[in-house]
Amino acid sequence: MQRLIKPAKTYSEIYDTFRWDLPQRCNIAHQICDRHADDPQKVALIHHLGSGIRTYTFREVQKRANQFANVLKGLGLNEGERVMVLLPQHPVTAISHVACWKAGMISVPTSILFGVDGLEYRLNNAEIGAVVTDQANLAKVLEAKALAPSLKHVFVIDGTPEGGALPFHETLDTASDQFTTLMVSPDTPALINYTSGTTGWPKGTLHGHRVLFGHLPGAEVLFDLYPQPGDKMWSPADWAWMGGLGNTLLCGWNYGTPILVFPMAGFDPELTMQMMGRHEIRNAFLTPTMMKLLKPHSRLIKKENVRLRSIISGSEAVGKDLLAAMLEMFEATINEGFGQTEANMTLGNCSGLNHYRIGSLGTPLPGHTAAIVDDDGNALPVGTVGNLAFKRPDPVMMLEYWRAPEATAKKFAGDWMITGDLARADEEGFYWFHGRADDVITSSGYRIGPTEIEDAIIRHPAVSMAAVIGVPHPERTEIIRAYVSLLPGHTPSDTLAEEIRQSVRDRLAKHEYPREIRFVDTFPMTTTGKILRRELRDQARLEQEAQ
Structure with a gap:
């Protein structure tokens, strides 16, 4: 799959020559699934469940997503309506998102960690029409449903449905596997990802189909000039969060990269090593906390034959000592990046081109413009601590906070989106985190x-x-x-x-x-x-x- 960034000898050359070229009509589902489905053998997912391994091709994902899109339309859900996906990493999680995007609906990825209160708030705020979940989470969905009048349909992917829920697989089996993906403008809403609620209740960040394209140059840089032959991807990061969904599933499938999924109750370092080795994983997104837990298990690198090529880390500082230990362990490129729900994959390091500073957030990734500004959006001098901000228009940036125009307006100072994080930029253009402007x-x-x-x-x-x-x-x-x-x-x-x-x-x-x-x-x-x-x-x- 062809890269967006052009080959260059320096990172500056890559950044300076990059230009966005968004299609007039697009759909995430077409970009990450339909385009690859012409090849009936092209692998999309490797699902390792217990002692069994089930491989899904892009064509299988496409057909199942077509069936779910037909089911949703048949139940009366229309373009722009919201569907909550309340599942862990699982083939059905990906299929559900693809189905929503195909039909012009808005998917709402939601963590299974949330309890009834968290679900009730999101169900009502987004006026969710349908939920896809599993038996482990069905009871709390049904409890929240009683307080969410918009929710009419609940699908459960396993076990015996209760409380009027529909069996996901059996229902899809009755539907046609033919569906024409709706091609839309890049700004057409595709998903709502909720923030962490740092200043009040969580806000729904509404992203358009353009958000996929906004991630791609960052993935190519941070995954060390990705894609390359033999690349195969995995991350324990939940697909309910933009880091997991955007950094791995969206970017990986855009390039036709196979992605590994397997159940893991909490982060298990030994199981992680086993799975990465057995399935020949080459690209991983790991937070520093995960790296700290992996550090005592370096002996498993050779035992399990782990052969990572590139690692993205983010969400918190890696630190010099931890980075040195991970580099020695994995002998793979490790790039720190920065992003948030409102605008993911915007800063990063590129060690493959010797463009990095240990401990920094990196410099702006291709296609993104950053600055340190005051509260009014005025640029501050080099070395001054201020608001880390990103300039619009930017395809990776949210369209708005869902039905919250005042909150959306407060997020911007002119064309600068204020992240809420405090940082400074050095004379070489690297950004350094200094704290939080809110209570996150x-x-x-x-x-x-x-x-x-x-x-x-x-x-x-x-x-x-x-x-x-x-x-x-x-x-x-x-x-x-x-x-x-x-x-x-x-x-x-x-x-x-x-x-x-x-x-x-x-x-x-x-x-x-x-x-x-x-x-x-x-x-x-x-x-x-x-x-x-x-x-x-x-x-x-x-x-x-x-x-």
Whole structure:
């Protein structure tokens, strides 16, 4: 498959000569699936499930997606309507997205980690018409469905359907496998990916079909001048997040690269090594937290015959020592990149062309323009810490926040999209992260907002008020600490703390529960009654320095 970036001897030459050339009519489904389906033998997915391995060709994916598109249309869902995909990495996850895009519908990738509250919010905010899920998540979907009037159809891919749910495979078997993919403009909405809710409840970032093209030059650079013969891709990153969906599934399938999927309950370093070796994986997207967990298992590189060629890392800083250890272990190119839900794969390093600085976010990837600006969008001098921002128009950038025009307007200062992260640029054009302008917590590769967690904590009958921050952790970057005040008649205890933790696990996502809970009588607050999380972070920092 031909690359977008032209061969060059230096990264500057690649960046300076790159130009976007978006088609007038397109569809992600056509680009990542239909184009490859002419070859009946071309492998799309390798599904390793237990002791069995099932290989899917692009033609098989296309036919199954055609059937689901026909089913959705037959149930009365029209162009622009939303379908939630609540599944782990699985062939049906990919098939469901492709089907939605084929029919001009908007897919809503959603993590299975979310509990009833998280699902209910997203179902109602996006006015979801149908959900595809599995038996493990069906009960909470049905519970949330009772509070989401827009949701009419639930498909379950395994087990015995309950509560009016439809059996996914049996339903598709009754539908035609012929469907003409709807070709649309690049700005036509394709998917809604929710943010971490750093300043209030999560916002739905609405992306057009152009978002696929926006990822491609970054993938080619970060995966070390990708694609190359023999490339095969895998990442444990959940396809519910833009990093997993965009960096691997969309980019990999655009170039016809086979992608490995297999179930993994939490990150398992030994299983990871086994699967990468057995299936001859050449390209991987791994967060620094995953790398830290892999580090003690270097002996498995030779034992499992792991032969990675290129690794993308991101979502948190890799660090010089960890990077050196990973380079020695894998003997593969490792490039750090930067992106967020609103605009993914925008900065990165390119060690293949000797264009990198360890610990930096990198420089703008081809086709993207970055700057450090003040709150009004004015460029700041080199070396000055300010808002990291990206310039529109940019195909990888969101169209808008879903039905939130005020939030969309606040995200921009003129043509600059303000990321919410603070950084500086050096004289060579490399960007260096300096902190967060909001209250986002980065833990094990996840960007987590405090509002949902605080809301879930307050629902506990003993809790009066709560505030959540991230505190540094050697493996997870940060862990979640909750400061909690209790209602009269309740006494702090380890038992109560565990009750609160469990209530958050049940209501939200398993990665969002507070590992530390501190009971307090008062909170630092503004004159308008807003809790000052910044002061809590400063207090936590001073405590750590004193240890």
